[in-house]
Amino acid sequence: MGRTGGDTMTSHSDVDVSSVAGTRNLLTRRVGMVLVLAAAVVAAATLQILDANPATSQTTGISALRTEADLGLDPGDGAWDRVPETELPLTAQQTSYPFGGGSVTAVTVQALHDDESLYLRVTWPDSTSDVGTGAPEAFSDAVAVQFPSVAAATVPAVCMGQASSGVNIWQWRADSDAGPPDTMDEIRPNTVVDVPETANEDYPARVVGNPFDAEDAGAVQNLLAEGFGTIGPAEDQAVAGHGEHDDQGWTVVLRRELSSTAGGEPSFRMGEATDMAFAVWDGANEERNGLKSVSAFATLALSNDTVPGAGSGWIIPLVAVMLAAVVIAIARGGMRRSS
Amino acid sequence: MSVVAERLTPARRSAALTHRDVVPLVFGLTVPAVVAELMILRLFTRTAIHIPALEFLAGTYRVAAVLGRFTFHLAAVLLIAALSVLVVELARRVDPQARTAAAATAVFGVTAAAARLELIDTVTTTVLVGTCVAVLVWTAASGRGISSVPLLLFGAAFLAVAAHSLAQQVAAEGGPTVDGARLLYLGEGLALAAAASAPLIIGVRPSRRAVWFGAAAGVLVAGAMIGNGATVKILTLWNFGLAGYFPSPLYGIAVAGVVIAIVTAYRLGRRFDAWALVLLFVGAVGLHSTYQSGLVVAGLSLFVYLTCTRRRSADADETSAAALEA
Amino acid sequence: MPQVHNWQLGRDMEYVHEAGQTERQFAAVFNINRCIGCQTCSMACKSTWTFAPGQELMWWNNVETKPYGGYPQNWDVKTLELLEAANPGGQTWNAGGGDGTPKAPYGRFDGTTIFESADAKRGADGTVAGEATVTGYIPTEEEWKAPNAFEDHATTFPKQGVTLPEHEGWFFYLQRICNHCTYPGCLAACPRNAIYKRPEDGIVLVDQERCRGYRKCVEACPYKKTMYRPTTRTTEKCIACYPRIEGTDPLTGGVPTETRCMAACVGKIRLQGLVKTNEDGSWADDPKNPLYYMVHEEKVALPLYPQFGTQPNVYYIPPRWVPRPYLEQMFGPGAQQAIDRYTKPSRRLLAILQLFRASRRIVFSYDIERGPKFDEINVNGEAVDLFDDTVIGYDSTGAEIVRVNVQEPVSERPGKINSI
Structure with a gap:
């Protein structure tokens, strides 16, 4: 890398730019530095105590529009047809074929509410439907959405769990959605079962109340985490969901009541935005636990608007573009005046 | 030497702080705070929740979480101060570049405030x-010759990711749906190129030690x-807006580029260049929050400030400037 | 990564957790030479613990015919291949590297363990490259389905018959339960901390409340003794019949008692106990414990695949007739010495071997009372005197629970008997 000519040729050390100072002046600069730092520390401490965040989330905003429809858990419900879709990119797969087929690169998210419940519909491409987890080597397709325990859009301060406020995760699993097998024949055809009728005590996981036990597991696990390895089921399993698979992939609907009194679970209020992120597991790829694809952040806000007709969404960007033009005009004006 | 000192430090007479001291003073505090925030909050506490087998570190985690939030607040407060100082300093200059940068930085500040007060939407x-970032990149890059390449690449990356973000938001508002994945690939590729070419900003052959540091990182x-x-x-996705689409070694090269540039700048005593680079790449291309965009804006304005300051002292006393650099 | 001492490897090794001392460690010696492959142990376990729906393919205790059999199929060969792929040509022992003490009795293993090789890229065995901390693979359903395939299959059937010291055509039974390893692979791999090692007896258990069925442990356990259950979507494993070990099972009468598989052994091949350990996971000096005596004084019982690095706690007296390279691969460099000492046993070893299945209570210590010479036998051309010594076993409280003579009691049938 050689000298580049132009201004940089003559650029010199910052020492003289910032200051070339005698001892007395250095002292005063030091005092100034201490004063600025002290003021900043006080201001930061105040913000910390007030839990006020000077920054605003800029991530993709998803509006949960109001619907009058009697919405169920059917992912194919017509009420979703006109709901705006947001595509969130996922981190590329970490398998040996980073560009290979079948890797999930994005989820499409829609949101609705009916003043009672929040509905999220998540769609992602997956050519294989991995529902059965009967065999030791079979893993389930799954999707999860994660919120800060206290609804807030304060990237980066709160998201993804801190000791002071953890995260609430709703995980839908294809195998749980399909329900427990009715007979062993479903899992292992032609297997002779010596003791077909057994008591609950012959299922230790069931006895101790493991929420992932096939018998008890709902389609959606409501989980809480607060730092290291603390992920565990929430006391109330208040999240419902259902997914369906077609040629394109999975479409899953998740539902929970807007307000929650349980600790560690956010309440969704009108006009309040909260961060969220999604994760997708591809069972065919032996994905489970940390082997997953994770989305970028988005913010979710409840809206009073109902599902819009086509085209009305142009207005806001139009205004924004005009504002941009004004900024450029000001900048150009500034240049012209000064030159 | 003494001539330069005389010329540039009228403060000597009063022993008081001058406006000249304010920029290095504020940035000297802001940059370490920003780095601390990145390390503790964005890297440590966010990784920690994904490390399951470390329950015995729960206490450490709790402390780090509180400390992380504090460093974030501190960095945010200092960033506001730094941006304000830059606006004032740049506005005092007569060069059109400085004026433009001041205007763009001020508009960013107003935008961030308006967004915080929920006066404007996403x-x-x-x-x-x-x-603002586009105007600042253009301003910072103009007249820089080849060292403008990384800045232009960075600006293009930022705009590509912003365009994707915008397309998503427009779609979310009920507008037309655009397939934005290509914009993300483009943005990520440009960002990696910007980082890898960062040493061009310094414009000096990096020392062996800088290359070693960069290679190690x-x-x-x-x-x-x-x-x-x-x-x-x-x-990388949550902190820098990079989804990891490309082979891992390319990310290594990108990091190496940035580290080489920063180390070279520090070793030459060019703190401002180093600070600006840190702010630019810690802010990065992901549109996460106005805080992170603020870091980018501060980095870019600092480059403009630096160019103007250098040009002035170069005009004033080329010989002594050259002597100092040597 | 923390360094821990693995005495079976004669060196320190990497493990994801610090070593932790257990008050006692579950351990057992299986004498392969005496096994008749009757599977009574397998059935004793199955009828006690794994008879419910979803556990059909689950054999916490199994007996497989080596060299072809395996449950799951080829479990050992597959893991050996993964290790070889990670460290080609490097999986070797330095037999001179040890000092013969309980810290390095078999020399030093210079290869890489399942923990040390995990960073290297994995073999083409269908494993997902990713965040594994342990080298391993998940056996498929198919591989679990035939637990006794290749039963009694010998390598060849030579027409002229076979003779010691090495049979030309051979097979042997390998009895396998969870090894309750000192450095368990399953425990290291669990991202949920759902697997734990009990401080009182070193038994390794899966917490059925925390398990989420990720099957990382199934992937990691080199002995494939953690097993997935589809009806609960969790993983279950051998629990070492802990109510019996604790003496809390009503049948035990409050005294530590051997597990079901041990107690049911028809061939009297098994002896199980609880040994004292040091802070570094090695065995504390305790020559009065029959297991300690056989493992550390006589070195007649050897760990199964010690090179995996988990420090397993079931020890085997290797079969005398099997080619030594095979035994050395399976039990490490001590195989020949173990066979020599077993074939021509010391007076003390011969007495201790009488303790196998003499009581179902756990023997914590023994004493030997000397008796008269009663026979002389020929071993490989050497004369060996046999003495009718008496071995006495004591329980955890020091109370005598068993007394056996080396010479079996002989009863003569009376001349006139009731002719039914």
């Missing part, structure tokens, strides 16, 4: 922030990505 915020990052891709990619 789409408007994105458009305004994108415009690059190998570390590439190794971590190969070894534990999932966690590292979550971190």
